Amino acid sequence: MAATFFGEVVKAPCRAGTEDQEEEEDERRETAEDREVRRQLARKREVRLFRRQTKTSLEVSLLEKYPCSKFIIAIGNNAVAFLSSFVMNSGVWEEVGCAKLWNEWCRTTDTVHLSPTDAFCVFYHLKSNPSVLLCQCSCYVAEDQQYQWLDKVFGSCPRRNMQVTVLTCRHVTDYKTAESTSSLHSPFLKALKTENFKEPPCCSLLEQPNIVHDLPAAVLSYCQVWKIPAILYLCYTDVMKLDLITVGAFKPVLSSRSLKGLVKNIPQSTEILKKLMTTNEIQSNIYT
Amino acid sequence: MASRYDRAITVFSPDGHLFQVEYAQEAVKKGSTAVGIRGTDIVVLGVEKKSVAKLQDERTVRKICALDDHVCMAFAGLTADARVVINRARVECQSHKLTVEDPVTVEYITRFIATLKQKYTQSNGRRPFGISALIVGFDDDGIPRLYQTDPSGTYHAWKANAIGRSAKTVREFLEKNYTEDAIANDNEAIKLAIRALLEVVQSGGKNVELAIIRRNQPLKMFSAKEIELQVAEIEKEKEEAEKKKSKKTT
Numbered sequence: 001m002a003a004t005f006f007g008e009v010v011k012a013p014c015r016a017g018t019e020d021q022e023e024e025e026d027e028r029r030e031t032a033e034d035r036e037v038r039r040q041l042a043r044k045r046e047v048r049l050f051r052r053q054t055k056t057s058l059e060v061s062l063l064e065k066y067p068c069s070k071f072i073i074a075i076g077n078n079a080v081a082f083l084s085s086f087v088m089n090s091g092v093w094e095e096v097g098c099a100k101l102w103n104e105w106c107r108t109t110d111t112v113h114l115s116p117t118d119a120f121c122v123f124y125h126l127k128s129n130p131s132v133l134l135c136q137c138s139c140y141v142a143e144d145q146q147y148q149w150l151d152k153v154f155g156s157c158p159r160r161n162m163q164v165t166v167l168t169c170r171h172v173t174d175y176k177t178a179e180s181t182s183s184l185h186s187p188f189l190k191a192l193k194t195e196n197f198k199e200p201p202c203c204s205l206l207e208q209p210n211i212v213h214d215l216p217a218a219v220l221s222y223c224q225v226w227k228i229p230a231i232l233y234l235c236y237t238d239v240m241k242l243d244l245i246t247v248g249a250f251k252p253v254l255s256s257r258s259l260k261g262l263v264k265n266i267p268q269s270t271e272i273l274k275k276l277m278t279t280n281e282i283q284s285n286i287y288t
Numbered sequence: 289m290a291s292r293y294d295r296a297i298t299v300f301s302p303d304g305h306l307f308q309v310e311y312a313q314e315a316v317k318k319g320s321t322a323v324g325i326r327g328t329d330i331v332v333l334g335v336e337k338k339s340v341a342k343l344q345d346e347r348t349v350r351k352i353c354a355l356d357d358h359v360c361m362a363f364a365g366l367t368a369d370a371r372v373v374i375n376r377a378r379v380e381c382q383s384h385k386l387t388v389e390d391p392v393t394v395e396y397i398t399r400f401i402a403t404l405k406q407k408y409t410q411s412n413g414r415r416p417f418g419i420s421a422l423i424v425g426f427d428d429d430g431i432p433r434l435y436q437t438d439p440s441g442t443y444h445a446w447k448a449n450a451i452g453r454s455a456k457t458v459r460e461f462l463e464k465n466y467t468e469d470a471i472a473n474d475n476e477a478i479k480l481a482i483r484a485l486l487e488v489v490q491s492g493g494k495n496v497e498l499a500i501i502r503r504n505q506p507l508k509m510f511s512a513k514e515i516e517l518q519v520a521e522i523e524k525e526k527e528e529a530e531k532k533k534s535k536k537t538t
Contacts, residue, residue: 173314185456238317238453244490245454277490287318288338288351288367 047101047141047148058097061155063162066096066125068133070258071164075137075215077242078235079167082250083136085273090264093124093134099149103142121149132262137215146218154222163197164223164230165258167250168216172236176210187237187249194220197229202252206234231256244277308416309409312365312439315418319364321452322351323462323484324422326434327477331424333362333499334481336452336489352499354507356381359394359425360499364452365439366418373417377401394425394433398443406441416440420451426503448480454488461487474502482518493519 004010050057058065074083099121121137141149172186191201192212206212212220216232223230233253237246254263263269300306320336335351354360355377363370380400384392392400401421409416416439423435436451437443448466450458461484471477482496489495496519498510510518 238314245457245488274491285349285367287315287365288320288349288363288370 044102045142045145047099047145047152049097049099049152052095052098058152061151062097062123062153063133063158064155066123066130066133067159067162068125069131069162071133071135071162072258073135073137073164073166073216073219075166075168077138078169078237078240078246079250080136080138081242081273081276082167082247083134085247085276086251086254086266086269087134087259087262088124089269089272090262092127094127096123096125096133098122099137099152101139101141101145101149103140103145105140105142123153126262141215141218143214146215149215150218150222154226158226158228160196160226160228162228163258164219164228165253165256166216166219166230166232167235167253168232169235169237169240169246170213171240172238174210175236177207184236187235187239187246189249189252190234190236191231192220192234193231194224194227194229196223196227197231199229199231199257201231201233202256203233242277244273247273306409306440309440312416312418313420316365316420316439316451317453317455319366319419319452320351321450321454321458321485321488322362322364322422323448323450323458323481324362324424324434324436324446325448325462325466325471325477325481325484326424326432326446327471327474329432329503330474330477331426331432331434331501332477332481333360333422333424334485335362335497336485337495337497339495352497352509355397355423356385356391356425357506358391358427358501359397359423360501360507361421361423362451362499363419363421364455365420369417370419370421373401373404373419373421376404391428393427394423394435395427395445398423398435398437402437402441402443404441405437405439409439409441422449422451425501430503432501432503448484450484457488458484474500479518479522482515483522486519486522 048057049062063071072083072087074080101121120139121135121141124134124136126132126134135153169187172181172184175181175184177184189203190206190210191203192206193201211217212232212234216234220230220232222228233250235246235249237243237249239246253259254266320338322333322335325332325334333352338349338351340346340349351364352360352362353374355374359381361374361377363373377397377400381392381397384390384396401423405417408414418439420436420438423437424433426432434446434449435443436446436449438451448462450462462480465480465483469476470480478498478500481498482493485496486492493515494512496515498515498518500508500510502508
């Protein structure tokens with residue numbers, strides 16, 4: 001251990017060799033207890049896909065059971081609110097499954113009784129056109145769970161004749177640009193697409209050296225590898241909590257081919273959105 | 289690079305940033321919007337009212353505070369920091385009055401607040417104040433003033449400005465709409481402030497709070513009813529303007 005100039009303690013590797021090499025090796029060998037702890041942790045962090053109504057888990061991947069031509073995924077509360085108010089208010093959407101997962105980001109240590117917003121990704125399809133699949137994911141999917149999520153949702157051999165659209169948000173301070181950040185007009189939309197996505201995007205493409213993180217990145221990488229046309233619409237905003245203006249920034253996506261046919265009533269959508277805002281407002285006195 | 293230089297306030301990064309001060313500006317953006325307008329004979333402060341919990345006493349959740357009879361300020365950012373700054377400013381106002389037998393000028397008290405904020409950006413073991421303030425008032429010479437301070441300790445005079453969440457949108461609206469006609473009389477200046485706020489306030493007039501100071505008069509806080517009346521007038525004017533537009537096109 002070493003102390004830095006600012007008084008923080010950092011772990012520094014020790015160059016002095018230890019005298020008792022054997023003792024160290026004993027410590028490094030895994031005990032049965034370690035293995036059990038690791039097994040329990042893996043079980044806790046498993047991503048489970050099941051039908052809420054019947055409480056039965058899906059034996060095959062979601063897209064194998066419900067093949068689709070359009071798959072729209074909303075990750076994060078603003079993207080979820082956008083789909084809820086603009087897309088899901090028209091037509092009848094039926095829940096076809098949900099993915100339940102726990103990680104350190106969940107606000108509870110109880111892995112059994114998890115609240116929907118904490119730990120669920122819900123999947124819907126349009127009753128009148130079951131080839132349109134929608135995913136509302138407001139929980140955080142950790143790095144070690146992303147592969148499981150992709151495997152359970154997309155499967156190991158996905159069809160290529162579908163189009164994937166992902167919507168998500170990121171804080172504007174993550175956006176790297178040569179311009180001064182005070183001149184950035186946030187929220188703004190950027191797009192990143194796979195090679196097989198041939199349509200023009202609804203906004204400008206994400207410039208280098210910006211990168212995409214977490215589940216949206218995992219989905220895009222997966223689609224790129226499997227040659228599935230996919231596009232990610234990333235909204236950079238300075239308000240990460242549920243916000244009317246941030247959700248409004250997704251509106252250009254309504255003109256894309258995936259969403260065009262699905263949106264019917266925009267004024268009603270704005271009303272639904274306002275209602276969502278008021279019901280989800282968290283009371284806090286820290287900032288005024 | 290940022291993570292190595294943002295822990296201590298007194299450390300510059302190689303490219304000249306004081307990251308803690310810049311992060312404090314982000315804290316300001318977490319507060320709700322406040323707008324200030326300097327008219328010819330009036331100064332107006334409008335704020336987006338924070339939603340108050342059911343059991344909370346509304347009077348204790350205030351974004352607009354009087355510093356003296358002729359000066360008031362609105363802030364955006366950390367509530368507790370604002371309370372400390374406001375208390376110090378109020379004490380300074382009275383101390384000045386007792387020492388020099390004259391009330392503070394708006395510029396004096398703004399400079400005092402800005403100096404206080406700057407001290408906290410150059411002191412080890414402390415963090416900057418996470419608030420920006422809009423300070424308005426009239427001096428003895430009868431000229432209206434509007435100043436804005438930020439966490440770095442800078443202050444500038446403005447004709448109209450906004451701070452807090454969506455401040456940029458409101459400032460752009462003001463840049464387009466702040467004209468000599470718009471502030472021709474007191475009522476027009478008040479309406480401009482409300483219109484600017486309505487651009488970004490999520491639930492309309494009932495979430496707006498307004499305060500004005502007229503020359504040689506104390507601070508006046510608008511009641512909810514008065515604000516409603518103004519909002520109704522603004523909506524009527526909007527409708528009439530749209531009707532005229534549609535008539536022109538047909």
